[in-house]
Amino acid sequence: MAAPDKVDKVMEKLVSLAKRRGFVFQSSEIYGGLGPVWDYGPLGVELKKNIKERWWRSMVHEREDIEGLDAAILMDPKVWEASGHVAGFTDPLIDCKQCKHRFRADDPRIKGTPGAPDAQCPVCGNKGTLTVARQFNLMFKTFMGPVEEQAAVIYLRPETAQGIYVNYLNVLQASRQKIPFGVAQIGKAFRNEITPGNFTFRTREFEQMEMQFFVKPGADGEWFEFWKAERMKWVQALGVRPERLRFHQHGPGELAHYAKDAYDIEYEFPFGWNEFEGIHNRTDFDLSRHQAASGKKLEYLEQATNERFIPYVVETSAGADRTTLVVLADAYREEAIEGETRVVLRLLPSLAPLKAAVFPLVNKDGMPELARTIFDDLRKTYNVFYDDGGSIGRRYRRQDEAGTPFGITIDGQSVQDQTVTVRDRDTLLQERIAAAKLVGYLAEKLKG
Numbered sequence: 001m002a003a004p005d006k007v008d009k010v011m012e013k014l015v016s017l018a019k020r021r022g023f024v025f026q027s028s029e030i031y032g033g034l035g036p037v038w039d040y041g042p043l044g045v046e047l048k049k050n051i052k053e054r055w056w057r058s059m060v061h062e063r064e065d066i067e068g069l070d071a072a073i074l075m076d077p078k079v080w081e082a083s084g085h086v087a088g089f090t091d092p093l094i095d096c097k098q099c100k101h102r103f104r105a106d107d108p109r110i111k112g113t114p115g116a117p118d119a120q121c122p123v124c125g126n127k128g129t130l131t132v133a134r135q136f137n138l139m140f141k142t143f144m145g146p147v148e149e150q151a152a153v154i155y156l157r158p159e160t161a162q163g164i165y166v167n168y169l170n171v172l173q174a175s176r177q178k179i180p181f182g183v184a185q186i187g188k189a190f191r192n193e194i195t196p197g198n199f200t201f202r203t204r205e206f207e208q209m210e211m212q213f214f215v216k217p218g219a220d221g222e223w224f225e226f227w228k229a230e231r232m233k234w235v236q237a238l239g240v241r242p243e244r245l246r247f248h249q250h251g252p253g254e255l256a257h258y259a260k261d262a263y264d265i266e267y268e269f270p271f272g273w274n275e276f277e278g279i280h281n282r283t284d285f286d287l288s289r290h291q292a293a294s295g296k297k298l299e300y301l302e303q304a305t306n307e308r309f310i311p312y313v314v315e316t317s318a319g320a321d322r323t324t325l326v327v328l329a330d331a332y333r334e335e336a337i338e339g340e341t342r343v344v345l346r347l348l349p350s351l352a353p354l355k356a357a358v359f360p361l362v363n364k365d366g367m368p369e370l371a372r373t374i375f376d377d378l379r380k381t382y383n384v385f386y387d388d389g390g391s392i393g394r395r396y397r398r399q400d401e402a403g404t405p406f407g408i409t410i411d412g413q414s415v416q417d418q419t420v421t422v423r424d425r426d427t428l429l430q431e432r433i434a435a436a437k438l439v440g441y442l443a444e445k446l447k448g
């Protein structure tokens with residue numbers, strides 16, 4: 001991991017580029033910003049959507065044994081009692097009595113034993129001012145209906161998984177699946193994190209891409225290995241540098257209350273190695289708890305053997321925002337070109353928000369008219385951008401920062417022979433091709 005000031009610089013540059021180019025904005029910025037909440041701008045929404053669509057395609061459309069679901073954020077509060085979240089979805093919280101800052105008990109900056117005189121606050125530096133850790137529930141509470149009373153308390157879901165568990169029999173019956181089979185869902189989740197931060201890495205509102213795979217008890221180990229390998233393959237196919245990816249197995253102290261085994265997929269962010277996806281063996285914990293709490297049978301009858309059992313669940317749980325941050329952070333490069341530094345996002349072309357930008361070299365001699373025709377034609381198929389402002393060099397630089405893989409320039413020759421030049425964002429090579437072949441050319445280049 002780089003030195004702290006370098007880390008801040010890298011993250012600062014990424015946050016600044018994200019704002020400048022319209023990837024991510026601070027929530028409620030005109031009011032000073034709602035700290036750990038972020039909004040996706042015109043390019044960010046495209047990038048995140050491309051990642052989610054890619055996940056959905058590989059999880060749902062390309063597999064016969066997985067179905068999609070879109071469950072509501074609000075659920076019966078009994079769900080969260082049964083799942084163990086009301087009692088156990090907590091983080092240990094430490095307060096500094098002096099400066100009032102709050103820390104997670106596992107904050108590596110805390111020295112000494114909180115509650116004891118030797119403990120030192122990492123922010124104000126005072127000794128003996130840190131409280132002992134107390135458990136803090138991460139679920140957001142609100143009220144359903146007009147009366148704000150205990151009986152009306154409802155939670156914003158802290159994970160999408162429970163919406164799948166309570167619907168597992170509905171999906172099974174409606175889709176006529178047989179175990180093993182899975183249910184996939186993309187949706188918002190909310191956690192009242194104690195120490196959010198690092199840009200979109202840890203926020204209080206975020207999106208998850210989760211898949212719950214229901215298997216026969218005993219087959220869980222094998223399916224766990226299968227999904228672990230599959231998910232790493234998927235992540236690598238996002239074009240992320242493989243040396244910045246690794247697995248981390250949860251030790252006994254790290255395992256969530258429901259898990260028998262768990263691996264994180266970690267990325268080496270500028271601020272160090274951190275998880276952005278988890279593969280968890282949740283056993284029959286959730287379904288058994290829901291069966292007991294709801295009184296509804298959640299068993300599966302295996303016809304071949306006439307056996308009844310509560311399935312085990314292997315979960316793959318990815319953050320759409322964290323995966324987007326991985327893709328952005330990995331793509332960010334500063335390169336020296338002809339004595340100048342260019343900032344470029346080397347995004348996988350199929351993930352890039354804009355696939356191409358169309359530039360008339362100058363705004364005369366028939367070039368803008370031809371450029372517009374080409375642009376109108378391309379945007380029937382692709383998200384493309386038209387830019388006639390400033391020197392061609394400046395226009396290229398703007399698109400480099402946006403991660404646009406191809407720059408299409410219409411010049412004097414184009415007007416004569418209907419050819420254009422295509423500049424490759426990464427190699428900077430330019431080739432001249434017939435305008436009529438552009439759609440096919442892009443289709444070829446955007447595969448993968």
Ligand code: ATP
Nearest residue numbers: 191193201202203206275276277278317318319322
């Ligand atoms: P962490 O230890 O970082 O808090 P976690 O182990 O609690 O994460 P999971 O419950 O396994 O995370 O959630 C699955 C995924 O959801 C994470 O890998 C991450 O991508 C995403 N996620 C969880 N919490 C947040 C958050 N506060 N902000 C953004 N994404 C999150």
